[in-house]
Amino acid sequence: MNQSHSRLIAAYERMMERVHSGLAELEQVEADALPELRRRIDEAAELSVRLGELTREEAELIGAYVRRDVEDAGHYLAETGHELKDWLRFDLELVEDRMLEWFGTAADHTRLAFLQFSDELERASHYRAGEITGPGTLRCDACGAEVALHGTSVILPCVACGGESFKRIAADATS
Structure with missing residues (x-):
C-alpha cells in the first residue's frame, strides 16, 4: 500500500469517527436521520479540509465513500432485518471494535430512513x-x-480476473 492510500484510509477512519461522534442526538429525530447523516458527513469532510488533512477534492471523495458504505449497511439492515455481522459477511471478532461501533451506530440510526428513501x-x-x-x-x-x-481498505482489482467492479454481498447472499 502506498503512502497516498495510507493517508486516505486514515482520513476515511477520521471522517467516520467524526460522523459517529455526533450521532447520539439522532435518536431524537429518527425520521430525519438520513439527511442528518449526510449533513454530518459533509461537515466531517469540511473539517478535514479546514484542518489541512485533505484537499477539497479528496474530502469530497472520502465523504462519498463513507456515505456509500453507511447507506449500504443501513439499506441492508432495513430491508433484511439481519444484523451488521451478516452485512460484513464474516466474524465480527476480525473487525476493529471502533469500526463496528461507527458502522453499527450509523446504520442503526438510519435504518428507518432508508426504508423511506429506498429509490x-x-x-x-x-x-x-x-x-x-x-x-x-x-x-x-x-x-x-x-x-x-x-x-x-483500498479496493484492489480482482485477484482472480483483474476485474474492477464489485458489489457488496452479505452472509445470506447466494452465488
Whole structure:
C-alpha cells in the first residue's frame, strides 16, 4: 500500500469517527436521520479540509465513500432485518471494535430512513477498484470471486480476473 492510500484510509477512519461522534442526538429525530447523516458527513469532510488533512477534492471523495458504505449497511439492515455481522459477511471478532461501533451506530440510526428513501439506495452498493471502503465482503462483477475486507481498505482489482467492479454481498447472499 502506498503512502497516498495510507493517508486516505486514515482520513476515511477520521471522517467516520467524526460522523459517529455526533450521532447520539439522532435518536431524537429518527425520521430525519438520513439527511442528518449526510449533513454530518459533509461537515466531517469540511473539517478535514479546514484542518489541512485533505484537499477539497479528496474530502469530497472520502465523504462519498463513507456515505456509500453507511447507506449500504443501513439499506441492508432495513430491508433484511439481519444484523451488521451478516452485512460484513464474516466474524465480527476480525473487525476493529471502533469500526463496528461507527458502522453499527450509523446504520442503526438510519435504518428507518432508508426504508423511506429506498429509490436512492440502489447506487449505494456499487464499488470500484481504487475506491476506499470499510469492512465487508465484495464480489467481483466479472468473475464472482469474493474478497473479505476486515478494515478500511483500498479496493484492489480482482485477484482472480483483474476485474474492477464489485458489489457488496452479505452472509445470506447466494452465488
